[in-house]
Amino acid sequence: MITGAQNDSENIKNIYNTSLSNGKSYAWLDHLSNRIGSRLSGSLGAELAVQYTKKQLDSIGLDKVWLQPVMVPKWVRGTPEFSYIEIAPGETIPVNICALGGSVATPLQGIKANLIEVQGIAELKALTQEDVAGKIVFFNRPMDETLINTFNSYGGCVDQRYAGAMEAGKLGAVGVIVRSMNLRIDEFPHTGSMTYGDLPVNQRIASAAISTKHADLLSSMLKLDSNLKLYFKQNCKQLKDVQSHNVIGEITGTEFPKEIIVVGGHLDSWDLGDGSHDDGAGCTQSMDVLRLLKESGIKPKRTIRVVLFMNEENGLRGGRKYAEEATKKGENHIFALESDSGGFTPRGFSFDCSDANFQQILNWKPLFEPYLIHYFEKGGSGADIGPLKGNNNVLAGLRPDSQRYFDYHHAANDTFDAVNKRELELGAATMTSLVYLIDKYGINQINTNQQLKD
Ligand SMILES: [Zn+2]
Numbered sequence: 001m002i003t004g005a006q007n008d009s010e011n012i013k014n015i016y017n018t019s020l021s022n023g024k025s026y027a028w029l030d031h032l033s034n035r036i037g038s039r040l041s042g043s044l045g046a047e048l049a050v051q052y053t054k055k056q057l058d059s060i061g062l063d064k065v066w067l068q069p070v071m072v073p074k075w076v077r078g079t080p081e082f083s084y085i086e087i088a089p090g091e092t093i094p095v096n097i098c099a100l101g102g103s104v105a106t107p108l109q110g111i112k113a114n115l116i117e118v119q120g121i122a123e124l125k126a127l128t129q130e131d132v133a134g135k136i137v138f139f140n141r142p143m144d145e146t147l148i149n150t151f152n153s154y155g156g157c158v159d160q161r162y163a164g165a166m167e168a169g170k171l172g173a174v175g176v177i178v179r180s181m182n183l184r185i186d187e188f189p190h191t192g193s194m195t196y197g198d199l200p201v202n203q204r205i206a207s208a209a210i211s212t213k214h215a216d217l218l219s220s221m222l223k224l225d226s227n228l229k230l231y232f233k234q235n236c237k238q239l240k241d242v243q244s245h246n247v248i249g250e251i252t253g254t255e256f257p258k259e260i261i262v263v264g265g266h267l268d269s270w271d272l273g274d275g276s277h278d279d280g281a282g283c284t285q286s287m288d289v290l291r292l293l294k295e296s297g298i299k300p301k302r303t304i305r306v307v308l309f310m311n312e313e314n315g316l317r318g319g320r321k322y323a324e325e326a327t328k329k330g331e332n333h334i335f336a337l338e339s340d341s342g343g344f345t346p347r348g349f350s351f352d353c354s355d356a357n358f359q360q361i362l363n364w365k366p367l368f369e370p371y372l373i374h375y376f377e378k379g380g381s382g383a384d385i386g387p388l389k390g391n392n393n394v395l396a397g398l399r400p401d402s403q404r405y406f407d408y409h410h411a412a413n414d415t416f417d418a419v420n421k422r423e424l425e426l427g428a429a430t431m432t433s434l435v436y437l438i439d440k441y442g443i444n445q446i447n448t449n450q451q452l453k454d
Contacts, residue, residue, distance in 0.1 A: 281343030338382025348375025
């Protein structure tokens with residue numbers, strides 16, 4: 001006799017076999033990365049990606065595929081940025097630099113000024129107007145190398161990128177340079193979002209990231225000569241919002257179609273690389289979850305929906321729009337899973353849910369052990385699915401190995417060649433297996449209280 005658990009382990013083995021021998025995530029990512037390329041919100045690439053992924057979802061025989069309109073911000077980088085350290089008049093060293101997303105341009109002729117180096121926002125706030133006015137603030141706090149989860153290292157210093165220009169602008173700085181959020185010492189500048197808050201327009205100063213190698217160089221040179229100058233020039237611009245779309249497809253549940261399970265990633269990316277890890281990987285894995293269920297002969301009882309969210313990077317408009325529409329329609333999202341931590345070897349999941357739901361999920365942990373999936377912890381889920389949080393549902397994030405993620409994150413080297421096919425496919429299979437279990441058993445509290453049958 002086959003017990004429930006035996007049956008589950010066979011079905012999960014079948015899911016992994018199918019993903020590793022007949023997965024589609026890698027081929028889809030190849031097209032998205034190499035044929036379409038970067039997908040910054042409001043760009044041509046983003047629109048081509050919407051059309052392409054919709055067409056692919058149409059081709060795999062889902063019950064429904066549709067586009068959900070959403071207005072998104074449109075920021076453009078303009079001509080390539082340019083920067084150098086000036087040691088003496090006419091004596092310069094080039095610096096690899098990129099504007100931060102949302103930044104204003106420098107004046108047409110660029111900015112050349114003395115620098116003041118700080119290790120973060122707290123250190124800046126301890127300074128006076130007199131210390132800072134007329135200078136470029138150089139935020140140089142490195143990511144903490146000792147943390148095993150590199151997302152924690154990122155979280156420990158990303159505020160200088162996000163809010164550095166706002167705080168420096170208040171003190172009369174003329175520009176901001178931030179050390180790239182990267183644990184590796186290399187030559188790639190890493191972009192990312194930033195804000196001016198409600199700072200008046202005349203206090204908004206240009207902000208940019210420089211490579212970790214140049215941040216180290218600049219810092220050591222400043223120790224020898226605090227009077228050296230940095231020049232940088234950028235002509236990025238914030239344009240009017242434009243219409244874009246979330247891409248959605250579903251397999252309608254056979255028994256409890258009103259209980260919705262979402263799996264997704266974000267379709268937009270930054271513009272420097274092609275966004276293969278962030279987050280082309282998560283999108284194509286999520287698309288393949290629905291296809292792998294079908295290929296494995298599993299007919300979901302609940303509705304399984306893939307959502308490719310637009311505009312996670314610089315606005316989160318897609319995630320908010322999706323949740324807003326779900327509320328309007330009174331939809332019941334029992335579970336949502338996001339993959340937005342790169343296409344690396346999966347280690348497990350983090351869960352944002354009640355203790356009771358977490359205990360239920362922990363019971364399934366042994367089923368994942370043959371695949372070296374062991375990380376089941378409570379914690380965050382994903383930015384795009386965050387707005388779906390309710391009293392009684394489970395949100396989860398796929399947690400791949402994070403050691404190499406920040407080598408590529410938001411930089412020109414986040415390209416297809418940085419993604420390993422098997423690692424990507426293992427991630428898709430891991431996601432599919434969890435979705436399979438949630439679909440089969442439901443979520444404790446909802447299941448016992450209110451069976452939502454059509
Ligand atoms: Zn991302």
